[in-house]
Amino acid sequence: MPDGRVEAFAHIARSAPHRAGDKAPDLEPVQDFLRRFGYLPEDGYTPGMLDAETSTALAAYQARNAVPVTGDFDESTAQAMTTARCGLPDLDDGVAFSTRCNWNGRGLTYAFDTGSTDIAGSAEFQAIRQALRTWTAATQIVFTEVGTNQNPDIRIGWRPANDPDHSMVGGVLAHADFPPDCGIITNNLPKPVHFDDSEHTWSIGAAAGAFDVETVSLHELGHILGLQHTSVNGAVMFPSVSSNFTLRVLQPDDRSGAESLYPRPPKVTSWGANRLDIFGLGTDRAMYHKAWTGNAWAPSPLDWERLGGVFT
Ligand SMILES: [Zn+2]
Ligand SMILES: [Zn+2]
Incomplete structure (x- = not known):
């Protein structure tokens, strides 16, 4: 407004x-x-x-x-x-991405309550669905939309600045919470994603004096998945953001954080009779391989053979 x-x-x-x-x-x-x-x-x-x-x-x-x-x-x-910023604290004094904890499953439900008075129709919800798809691509977590009365894991909406569960008065744009094992706002479901509708103007896309819904929701949903604030300026999980600006794509630092919380499952094939060959992407972004050769794991039960390369 x-x-x-x-x-x-x-x-x-x-x-x-x-x-x-x-x-x-x-x-x-x-x-x-x-x-x-x-x-x-x-x-x-x-x-x-x-x-x-x-x-x-x-x-x-x-x-x-x-x-x-x-x-x-x-x-x-x-x-x-x-500069306007997220309402959650910058909890960790490490560098680059930092994580708090993850959800145990790979399927979460969400519900929308009140939209923004700044946006006609329900375009703000469409923008948030797009941000959810962006995180699904990085984490393989599937988000399913349900009604507010269907016990959603996440409840998303616009609130007054003096939001009862976490005040956004001042320069705070929005807040969320971390997964159930490491929340700082509530220990119960649904987890909040709340936007301040009384002190800021919301927009779809860059607009003078307004904040892009998809940009801010991509950041807040990162907290929902367990990511904390990063020190990497330009990453989605950086705590502050400008008006008249969009950042709708996860940056390498954000993706590294997401993959450390939700590792990609290894791929499996067979290079010969009675054997399994398993491939996985390392945290150094190189490809790794190990095999069951019929009677033993190679190179060993715990080790992986580094095939190299850099995958992004
Ligand atoms: Zn934040
Ligand atoms: Zn709230």
């Missing part, structure tokens, strides 16, 4: 640059942001001061968000922090 559109994290936009040791009240919204997204603990730092803990948190934020690492609250950090 254009009337209610907010500047992302407007309090931070008004904070002046600060260096380690500075004391200033306008550091508090910066510290609130760092706490909200998993960089600062609930306590153990001095509010309104760029103390050692805050500086460490700023450095971690910068490293994960493609900002030069200074440990100060500087111009480029303020710019990154005032």
